[in-house]
Amino acid sequence: MHHGVTENGLAEDTAVTVEQLSLSSIPILPRSRTAIPNLGFTRSHHRMDVVNHDQFQAWNGAEGAAWAKPPKQGENRGSTETCQRLIAIAGIGPEDRVLDIGCGTGTTTLLAARQATDGSAVGVDLSAPMLRQARLAATAAGIGNAVFEQADAQIHPFPDGAFDVAISMYGVMFFADPVAAFANIGRALRPGGRLAAVCPQPPEECAWYVIPVAALLGVPPAPREVVARYPGDRPAMFSLSDPARLRDVLVRAGFADASVEPARVPLNFGRTADEAAEALLASGPARYLVEQDELLSWGEAQARLEAALKPYESSAGVLLPGAQWLVTAHAPGSLGKRRQPS
Numbered sequence: 001m002h003h004g005v006t007e008n009g010l011a012e013d014t015a016v017t018v019e020q021l022s023l024s025s026i027p028i029l030p031r032s033r034t035a036i037p038n039l040g041f042t043r044s045h046h047r048m049d050v051v052n053h054d055q056f057q058a059w060n061g062a063e064g065a066a067w068a069k070p071p072k073q074g075e076n077r078g079s080t081e082t083c084q085r086l087i088a089i090a091g092i093g094p095e096d097r098v099l100d101i102g103c104g105t106g107t108t109t110l111l112a113a114r115q116a117t118d119g120s121a122v123g124v125d126l127s128a129p130m131l132r133q134a135r136l137a138a139t140a141a142g143i144g145n146a147v148f149e150q151a152d153a154q155i156h157p158f159p160d161g162a163f164d165v166a167i168s169m170y171g172v173m174f175f176a177d178p179v180a181a182f183a184n185i186g187r188a189l190r191p192g193g194r195l196a197a198v199c200p201q202p203p204e205e206c207a208w209y210v211i212p213v214a215a216l217l218g219v220p221p222a223p224r225e226v227v228a229r230y231p232g233d234r235p236a237m238f239s240l241s242d243p244a245r246l247r248d249v250l251v252r253a254g255f256a257d258a259s260v261e262p263a264r265v266p267l268n269f270g271r272t273a274d275e276a277a278e279a280l281l282a283s284g285p286a287r288y289l290v291e292q293d294e295l296l297s298w299g300e301a302q303a304r305l306e307a308a309l310k311p312y313e314s315s316a317g318v319l320l321p322g323a324q325w326l327v328t329a330h331a332p333g334s335l336g337k338r339r340q341p342s
């Protein structure tokens with residue numbers, strides 16, 4: 001069942017409506033000749049439908065707020081190189097209309113918009129605080145062919161075939177029903193349109209996740225045990241980390257010629273272990289773990305993280321190993337055929 005929620009609030013099943021930002025609310029004139037697809041977000045009273053409620057709550061609460069904070073100087077959360085890898089595999093052409101799923105604060109959306117010089121990029125995300133940050137970043141960078149909208153990508157009624165390319169950086173693992181979500185994204189692509197996504201490999205390859213979580217749980221950094229001991233529901237982060245499952249989800253969602261290639265890019269949490277510990281403690285998952293443990297004080301949590309991260313300090317920052325899947329696939333239809341310029 002779909003529930004209505006407001007852009008800022010968490011109310012469900014209410015008749016409250018909010019005025020959504022219109023596509024023309026970005027104050028810089030688009031450079032593009034191609035119109036930005038109208039997603040049904042034009043200035044009107046609009047109720048957003050959400051099926052991924054837990055994710056909506058998480059990304060609009062402490063976790064969203066922590067991610068929305070601009071990174072400190074020197075901290076890039078390890079994503080710069082991965083973002084560039086994503087953009088490279090997406091093969092974005094100058095006239096492409098790009099959809100960025102789970103765009104967060106918009107880093108990849110803006111990179112895509114720069115490639116689509118005569119096209120456009122639309123970033124969608126559940127998180128209002130992150131979208132606000134994304135809009136500010138677009139304005140600061142003077143990028144006029146990118147817009148950001150709040151939507152649950154699993155069910156949002158994107159117009160059929162409105163996009164040439166869909167991209168996602170760590171944004172596709174959180175769907176309650178991944179087959180439905182990818183099918184919805186496939187429907188938003190033109191026939192033969194391209195999907196490019198990055199998601200994490202299994203926890204054994206992701207010390208960036210296992211080391212801090214193990215430290216906070218007070219258990220040895222044994223990947224499977226750490227994931228199993230995570231309180232509450234199994235973390236969604238690794239839901240697509242098995243490449244066979246990933247391919248199966250894509251095929252069941254109607255995508256063709258799925259390719260899943262490995263990459264190995266470490267994550268950078270800060271300049272020093274104490275800064276990295278502080279940054280992690282501001283993030284949703286770490287806060288959640290501290291709040292779950294009545295016996296763990298914030299000071300003790302900071303000390304445990306610092307000790308666990310110390311061995312990873314380097315002149316380039318606190319670098320923790322990470323491995324990713326670089327995923328590409330095509331929506332059904334004639335492969336690779338680009339839309340004719342209008």
Ligand SMILES: C[S@@+](CC[C@H](N)C(=O)[O-])C[C@H]1O[C@@H](n2cnc3c(N)ncnc32)[C@H](O)[C@@H]1O
Binds near residue numbers: 154
């Ligand atoms: C790990 S963050 C990645 C954000 C960004 N792509 C980046 O690399 O910094 C995951 C993002 O996916 C978004 N997300 C999760 N489920 C979603 C859904 N069903 N629809 C839209 N966005 C979703 C979250 O709000 C969050 O911003």
